[in-house]
Amino acid sequence: MRGRALVAEDGSPVRSTSMPREAASVPAARQLVRETLADWGLPDVADAAELVVSELASNAVRHACHGAFRLTIRRLAGGSVRVAVTDKSRTLPVLATASTVAVNGRGLALVDAVSRQWGTDLLPWGKRVWADVEPADDAVLADDHTRAVAHRVWTAPAAQITCVLIVVAMAAWLGVLIATGQRSLP
Numbered sequence: 001m002r003g004r005a006l007v008a009e010d011g012s013p014v015r016s017t018s019m020p021r022e023a024a025s026v027p028a029a030r031q032l033v034r035e036t037l038a039d040w041g042l043p044d045v046a047d048a049a050e051l052v053v054s055e056l057a058s059n060a061v062r063h064a065c066h067g068a069f070r071l072t073i074r075r076l077a078g079g080s081v082r083v084a085v086t087d088k089s090r091t092l093p094v095l096a097t098a099s100t101v102a103v104n105g106r107g108l109a110l111v112d113a114v115s116r117q118w119g120t121d122l123l124p125w126g127k128r129v130w131a132d133v134e135p136a137d138d139a140v141l142a143d144d145h146t147r148a149v150a151h152r153v154w155t156a157p158a159a160q161i162t163c164v165l166i167v168v169a170m171a172a173w174l175g176v177l178i179a180t181g182q183r184s185l186p
Helices: 025-039 043-063 107-114 138-142 157-180
Strands: 004-007 013-020 068-075 081-087 117-123 126-133
Touching (some): 013 025, 025 068, 043 068, 043 107, 043 126, 107 117
Antiparallel strands (some): 068 081, 081 126
């Protein structure tokens, strides 16, 4: 599944495809993002962009009101990428704080952690949820727009992802210990 190659009004490359609203579309969306970024010579943003599309596509699979959703990948200035998922539900996503024992509910927090910015565009028939991912290279920080978010504690998306995944794994492990009634560490 290669998606349809397009060009935006400003001349930037875009790849877009419609995907069935089923669980198998999530790994297919990740693969399309990885292939697209390899084609565009942007491997530095691939990990973060794959995480973003995993979360946005998973939300569309779970909550959309139609049999399909649209994935769009757009190259932005400075090696950044916008990943967007469009579906026919007008229910807005909510950035929530999941409890330590919750199995899900952390997706948008992960998107927020690895993206420069993210948002939702309401459409007459649904919504588009998007996130801008940028390379961690310090040279990109010279861009004025990027300076506004340079205050983040972590600059490398891979470090953010790793830390969040460690915390999630530890919380899940703690939840299992609590659920099974174990009071001490093995």
